[in-house]
Amino acid sequence: MRDDLPGRPCSVAAALNLVGEKWALLAVREIAFGNKRFDAIARNTGAPRDRLAARLRALQAAGVVARRQYSEHPPRWEYELTEAGRDLRAVLRALRAWGDKWAVETPPAAFVHSCGHSDLDTALVCRHCGSEVDPGDLRLRVLAPGWTREGPVSGSRQPSDDTGHPAR
Amino acid sequence: MRDDLPGRPCSVAAALNLVGEKWALLAVREIAFGNKRFDAIARNTGAPRDRLAARLRALQAAGVVARRQYSEHPPRWEYELTEAGRDLRAVLRALRAWGDKWAVETPPAAFVHSCGHSDLDTALVCRHCGSEVDPGDLRLRVLAPGWTREGPVSGSRQPSDDTGHPAR
DNA sequence: CTCATCAGTTTGACTTTGCAACCGAGTAAG
């Protein structure tokens, strides 16, 4: 949507630009739980109703949720996740795992995998070599022109420094 | 830290309470990249310096980053990730994957796994049964008393409704 | 002496948020 984000060009920043506002991910959480109606989302997230209305509109514009009328005569709407919204469940899983470990004493909810074990415990596996991924085995490659891992190349101005003469 | 969060008791909400403020995760991203100094973080995230200072203090209080003096005489500090901060890289990976797919045209950065392939592609595998986890195979179990997947049990007041007589 | 670096803080304008009340369409009870 917006490309004029400050700082390093980054998918994380771009993602947060769409779903990083307060209450946005919690609204997605509730819809993913199957609570699709405005009142239920407001009650279960605790978000102020006006903020929630604004967030749901933004999420709709970002293509994360869709608004659907499920009753004509008492005019009623519900929100559902688009494919992009369903993909956000991976982000919610990561946040839940981190929060279970570092932000709460005892987990207020848990996932059960169909294999039967009552507590989901997962490993991240590289599809190419089949081995579990250790964060230390990852090397970042910066593809954005004018940027390195350390920052912008030697103080050059990013926006439209196409004058040809060296910066500074 | 804070338990008086509004809405459903949830590790996702608790996690966002600690790292969900604007710029917090981008600061963690930069520190994870090895850019530990205040100026580098400010430049590479684009965050206003006052906000960044506030976020770094909050992250320090949350135990996500640590502030270390690396030079005495020109008094200089650097930030580094604690174990909790390093665990946040999983959240950043999930956000990056989502952003790569849904928030940008072409990824501005990519991870290379030590196995040699230039683009990281991972699968989530259940440690118990060894098979890849399909989000549809997950069932949520709500453990928090007084709450179900749908919301609080029949309109009962959450805080200290231990009177014994039914609500409403 | 002057300029630059680093790590912030201060200032003042602006934007977002939270809260409570309200609204309108429709349903339900008396």
Place this chain on the structure above:
DNA sequence: CTTACTCGGTTGCAAAGTCAAACTGATGAG
């Protein structure tokens, strides 16, 4: 018919958060 209630929001306003730019203060380089 009147009153009350549900759903899905909107409105008004004060408080809180955010922004960009300038400033501070310690130090070191030329």
